[in-house]
Amino acid sequence: MDLPTATGPGTATAAPALPPVADPAGPAQTSGRSTVRRLLTRPEIGGAVSALALFVFFSIFAGDNGFLTQGGTANWVNAAAELGIVAVPIGLLMIAGEFDLSVGAMVGVGSMSVGITTGGYGEPAWLGVIVGFAIAVAVGVANGFMVVRTGLPSFIVTLATMMMLLGGALAVSIWATGSSNVSASSSGLTHALFASKWMNDQLGVALVWWVLLLVVSAWMMSRTRFGNWTYATGGNVVAARLVGVPTDRVKISLFVATSVCAVLTGTVQTLTLGNGNVTLGSAFIFQAVAAAVIGGVLLTGGYGSPMGTACGAATYGIISTGVLLLGWNADLTQLFIGALLLVAVLANHRLRALALSGS
């Protein structure tokens, strides 16, 4: 709904401000000075600079409190990775012009799926993982289908789905285990895949998944037909459809991707911690959007990159960990997170404007 302002304060006959020369998804090629400019006009530049600046900030002000230690680093990297797994596909969906509020609830669904199976019934974890992913696919298809068929805003469709999922997960877990919280465990391959830890058990497997997801989606967006279609769908759905892009399929696929990745995060968190909970992940909804926007994804669709969203997630991880390590009044934590988020978004916005105008 921010469309009128999304293009910035325009003048009389101004068209939307365009990055003059940069294919957001094009392969990098070198040609001297223009390489720098090309780099500066990439969508992820703002997010990268935000993350870096905050890293430096906290290294200076929270360095003695362990921000730079193995533990401190693992702390923000884990936070960034767990958020990133959810945020990267949300970023893609936003590029395609849609939005998914139900991811927060899907994390809980994934969590309970594993929890009920292992803690509740003592079955092996892989069964719960499979069930979780199956539900994710079904919910993603349902979300996508409703949005595509009715033309209703995805914000409102997925708001309804979110509530239903929260309620449904609760009802099922109470029915199955009598509780909304249940222990979870895994072994063998499932454990290796979803609960591995390194570096004195500090760095979780989420990082591996995140990097994997990032590589795959960066490759997909910049190199494959599907990536091209995603940009086109978000850029102008009618134009894309007319040249034969299966825009409905693109949207539905991305709704499935967001759900599946939400369940992935839920599974990783649950098996790493050994505990499943219905309400797990509800804070991701806003954080994921914030990460995508900090990372340069256009809220109106058609522009952005997975790498940018990942930088946004890193920014968020650094802020939320760093603030606590400042050693200031703990009650002020959230105030700082909010303030830094605002600064990051504003600086980022300025930076991009600067990079674009300077060309």
Add this chain to the structure above:
Amino acid sequence: MDLPTATGPGTATAAPALPPVADPAGPAQTSGRSTVRRLLTRPEIGGAVSALALFVFFSIFAGDNGFLTQGGTANWVNAAAELGIVAVPIGLLMIAGEFDLSVGAMVGVGSMSVGITTGGYGEPAWLGVIVGFAIAVAVGVANGFMVVRTGLPSFIVTLATMMMLLGGALAVSIWATGSSNVSASSSGLTHALFASKWMNDQLGVALVWWVLLLVVSAWMMSRTRFGNWTYATGGNVVAARLVGVPTDRVKISLFVATSVCAVLTGTVQTLTLGNGNVTLGSAFIFQAVAAAVIGGVLLTGGYGSPMGTACGAATYGIISTGVLLLGWNADLTQLFIGALLLVAVLANHRLRALALSGS
């Protein structure tokens, strides 16, 4: 970000589907059969029908549990009124093409402002009320100013504000009273204004404020210059600016209105219940948007009505009270609310399409 689909599945050369003959804000005039059609194409028709249908539904299924008693009626009316006070200005802001996530946190700020003043320091309530409204005006101006100046999406700006307000309110109340929850009291005029009750103390003063707000804003939107400007700002901000509409002022004013009304709800809830709480109102964020959309406000701006949003708030109030009185399984409550919301939105959408095509 739903723009591409907001106009529905368009065909090749289709322009956005337009309600053929209806000024959303025009004064009603009678001219036989066309009056019916004019009524059917008003934006609030969907919300009104939703509210009515759910009322009938719960009268049947929760009637013996007291849904139709004075107490049951007061219950949903209070819920609708408290939500409505927040939702109506949010609806106006959405008509102007912007959005405010920080209202939820503002309710808590208003609540703690009164709570700390009265329960914490024993000062008179009017002082807290004044402080609350002053903060609301400041926050509203800040939100509006940032959105208007930077051209950043209001979603992200107000997300940051929301976090800062939540953190700030918590920090201040713990610092001032040692708790995030504190008793509140009022007397005299302040009590009469914000804590009056009628009908065996069942119907709260929120209803009066809601009706007042509704009358004022309906009148404003349909009759005053400011209303005209609001529709124009949301419809096309560049066009509006070019014919001399002070679009920035319109947006900032509406951001102030949302904050002020949030504090109003917070004050009423706090003084009526005699208790202030930091988290008060956080559930309003989604509920207010849902109410506005159910009530026919276009998520992309430029179309909608206060009456419609009010019908949306009533729908929500009826659902949330009705579900409590159904006496069904408690763990299914949320699932049920989600499903009803989805049905309401879908039905509403169909109904509007039907009303528009039938002409």
Add this chain to the structure above:
Amino acid sequence: MTETQTATRPVVELRGVTKRYAGVTAVSDLSLRLMPGEVFCLLGENGAGKSTVIKLLTGVERPTSGSVVVDGEEVSFSSPRAARDVGIATVYQEVATLPLMSVARNFVLGAEPTVGWGPFKRIDMATASRTALAELKNLGIRRVDDGRQLVGTMSGGERQALAIARAVHFGARVLVLDEPTAALGVRESATVLRLVSRVRERGVAVLFITHNAYHAHAAGDRFMVLRRGEPSAEFARGERSIGEVIELMAGGAELQSLLTGVERGQVGVGDDSSAV
């Protein structure tokens, strides 16, 4: 309404105006005078600098050098609003009207007539509706008969007419039209061209910007052709043929090369073809 065209002082003048953007000189050393009751046509192909001239006249941009003169006095507009206040109204090609609002509301937008006072001040909808319909009728638009009709249901020509009617009604002494016919069909264009004549008859100075030489010829009193920000020709009605005007607008040569059939063989359209 019809005033005699005796006024001799220009309402607005540009004197030796240059506008530079980073690297680009959009307009250089341009002077023009808009007289009341006269249609001044600014012609030029894409990028010639037409829109920049509008921006300078309507306060959206300020000149790098040179001056804008209103009623003989040099001015410096701080905003589009300031230009509006001295009576310079602009009708843009696309963004002129709001489809989801009614005809009456669109008409009065930004200058709503009100009744009542203080908090009870409200838009005089009856007057707004009456005025809007009357002005539309004045300008020859008769199909619209209900002020509550949404503008989205009107044709492109009707919308353009609404925007022009609005500008004229609210006291425009200078009406700037930026390619008002670009998106319109033949009949709709004719409607707009006829509107321009009517507006001119009321003594308004019209700046008519177009890249359609035929439309310019149909409506203009005086003409200026811009090429790369510089005036390449200036002439009055009757001094040049359409063919010559097209020649002047650089694209004409190319269009002719197509038409005269270098690539295609002779097109048998007789005398007309040479003129086009």
Add this chain to the structure above:
Amino acid sequence: MTETQTATRPVVELRGVTKRYAGVTAVSDLSLRLMPGEVFCLLGENGAGKSTVIKLLTGVERPTSGSVVVDGEEVSFSSPRAARDVGIATVYQEVATLPLMSVARNFVLGAEPTVGWGPFKRIDMATASRTALAELKNLGIRRVDDGRQLVGTMSGGERQALAIARAVHFGARVLVLDEPTAALGVRESATVLRLVSRVRERGVAVLFITHNAYHAHAAGDRFMVLRRGEPSAEFARGERSIGEVIELMAGGAELQSLLTGVERGQVGVGDDSSAV
């Protein structure tokens, strides 16, 4: 590339097609034949039914009665995609390209060339870029020399050229152009008209829809004028003058009434004025 125009069977035909919408008959009993290597101009003012004809030909709508014939066989397209698959490509006025994507990506959109297999299948960006630039150059667009340039930085004419080049490159046997020059300046229009000639030379059947009689005259081989859904005239190149064509399109009379100066006095444009 240049094929001789010897094919005698139409690629696509409409036979006695009627399309009714609730209450409105948009097209009634219309027959037309698109021949390879021929530009068929469909003329008509707003609402004449031009877009409806396109929709029928491209599978967006199905006729109420009558039939669509491709290569001599009656077909019923289930979707725009089905029409594309038999080689009917459409270039729409506004929505043809995506400003925030690069030239190369826009060019191949929906028909991306790929290399690799299975999960490693990827767009062959080098080929895409090379092809896009080559095709643009073929059609006379030389300013664009980097496939990574965003389309948003190109001019309207260049964008239209990109859309046409794309359609032709991907095997269109029938190219439907819906008012491709409506939003363009003179030189850009000339570019597009020249493109149409080139496409025609390749043996593609072109359906050129416009309300600009001059553009039609510049590019067309055969002409049909629609008025209120019915063909009001059909003729070949050279059979009518531009003036007559404008007459045929109902709006012409009105534009003339303006031009011949009933309201304005004589416009001194000599012979030309009578032609327009």
Add this chain to the structure above:
Amino acid sequence: AKDAAATGQPVAASSGEQIKIAFVSGPLNDPFFPPLYQGAQDAAKQLPIKLNYIPIDEADIQASSARTMEAAIASKPDAIVVGDFITNVVDPLIKKAVAAGIPVFVNQSGQDSWEKDGALGFIGQFGPDVGAQSAKRFLDAGKKNITCVVNVAGNPYLDAICKGLGDGLRAAGGSSDVFTLPSGDGTDQSKTTKDLSGFLATHKDVEGVMTLNNLTGYAAIDALNQAGRKGAPVGSLGVGKSAIDKVNNGSMLFLVNEQPYLDGYLGTITAYTYAKFGLAPVGVIKTGPQFVDKSNVEKISAVFDKYPNVIGPK
């Protein structure tokens, strides 16, 4: 539990007339409440009770506390059982129900005010008691500086426990911080761990952590490990399978068992007997706090494995 059904209530069984009970308490997505819900349901199944369990929305705890209680009154039940978590809000509504002739029993929280509100009995525990007794256990373990983690901002019951803890410690010369989790993080164990390690990194003198539900408890153990304070004592409210294991293996010092099943079961039974026969226990039925530590963990584990829903989450 089957035995109770066998001995049954002959009067109710023969008359077949149902007693309508409205039970207002916490939401089931908070792991504390499912056993309470289970207890209430078990009672309702055993007796001719029509139970309407009305859950308060914790995310909007204050407004929801009022609305649910009002709905309970509006449904004109034979008796109401209510969890009085925000006394300022709920007390007046209890009075209102009593004035409307509905017998009210206060459940779980609200020991301070139930009597003056006109409620007929109290089945539950006393927040500050929990804090005070927990303080004693930390002191017994030789730890004086304990951080109390509030996982839901704005919940006065949790505030009260932390206050009790702080008072207890300070009385013995110790000290206590309260750390309120950023909103939203309370439901995310992984994020809670990170928040807590950040807090511990800047509060190096913290010797132990008191948490108010199991999830936060587990997070605290991980966070203390990461902060290099492995073995520092953690005490927590709630009893769950993992929590019992952690008491067993020594990584958790104690668990506070509030016995929510009893809150629900006895609350419902008491309301029933009063509504039907006018009989009810006099005064307070204390259902907690019971402490689970190394000394009694075996016994609890045994019951837990057999009847998991009765004590806490599996």
